[in-house]
Amino acid sequence: MTAVTGVSALSVRNLVKSFGGRPVVKGVSFDLAPGEVLGLVGESGSGKSTVARCVARLTKPDSGEIRLGGRDVLGASRRELRTLRRDMQMVFQDPYSSLNPRMTAGALIEEGLLVHGIEPDRRKRRDRATALLETVGLSAADADRHPRSFSGGQRQRIAIARALAVEPKVLICDEVVSSLDVSVQAQVLNLFRDLRERLDLSILFIAHDLAVVHYLCDRVAVLDQGSLVEIGPCGEIYRRPAHPYTRSLLDAVPVPDPAAERARQAV
Numbered sequence: 001m002t003a004v005t006g007v008s009a010l011s012v013r014n015l016v017k018s019f020g021g022r023p024v025v026k027g028v029s030f031d032l033a034p035g036e037v038l039g040l041v042g043e044s045g046s047g048k049s050t051v052a053r054c055v056a057r058l059t060k061p062d063s064g065e066i067r068l069g070g071r072d073v074l075g076a077s078r079r080e081l082r083t084l085r086r087d088m089q090m091v092f093q094d095p096y097s098s099l100n101p102r103m104t105a106g107a108l109i110e111e112g113l114l115v116h117g118i119e120p121d122r123r124k125r126r127d128r129a130t131a132l133l134e135t136v137g138l139s140a141a142d143a144d145r146h147p148r149s150f151s152g153g154q155r156q157r158i159a160i161a162r163a164l165a166v167e168p169k170v171l172i173c174d175e176v177v178s179s180l181d182v183s184v185q186a187q188v189l190n191l192f193r194d195l196r197e198r199l200d201l202s203i204l205f206i207a208h209d210l211a212v213v214h215y216l217c218d219r220v221a222v223l224d225q226g227s228l229v230e231i232g233p234c235g236e237i238y239r240r241p242a243h244p245y246t247r248s249l250l251d252a253v254p255v256p257d258p259a260a261e262r263a264r265q266a267v
């Protein structure tokens, strides 16, 4: 478990976002500690993706403050934003549409290195792309294949390798395993567990599946109609949810820990 101390890897304060005058995110605040995996859960439409998109500056919030390692994200100049974008990478739900089908897996990974000026030397760039493919459990031979020749889980691995290429400090994962079969989900979740250990990554992990969050995350934040109603260590919240909305979310799923399930039933 990672304690929230010192400068947060990511700090979000009073984030507000409306669409067409309808508030969708209503003053959300949370911190992500260095090396921590924080789950963000809530029903469909509760505003999870909007929070993620605001944090990554893909959507402009109405108000609030976002800091990445203490640096102001919303007030960043174009130049500062380049560095911030490198330090904060996003992986999306659909590995089919997020990868350019015309590029090979190797070229997709090399692109990030090139765009951010990380590895100008062509051969070294290629070696680095190959090493990243191996990091996510693919092989050097996969570098020359196009996305359509990979399975969904393998494509998601390529998307993860692509995000990792620029050595981000924070990874924002929006429903990254939702479109995968259960057995492939387990493989990708184990990959995340392994990567966070090895790379000391901070991860904001958005999911609607509470069992997935329980498996991977240190803490969980619960979003209900745009408001954060509860945040705390996974074990504690799953055992003793304080908010009725969290309780109703948990009642809808089996908890993989029989002791936690008994404690929950007793509340």
Ligand SMILES: Nc1ncnc2c1ncn2[C@@H]1O[C@H](COP(=O)(O)OP(=O)(O)OP(=O)(O)O)[C@@H](O)[C@H]1O
Binding pocket: 019, 020, 024, 042, 043, 044, 045, 046, 047, 048, 049, 050, 051, 208
């Ligand atoms: N660009 C947009 N224009 C208008 N409304 C939007 C836009 N993006 C999101 N919304 C609305 O904001 C609300 C929250 O959507 P969001 O995608 O953030 O929820 P979510 O919790 O991620 O849902 P899901 O789990 O289904 O992805 C929804 O009612 C959605 O219709």
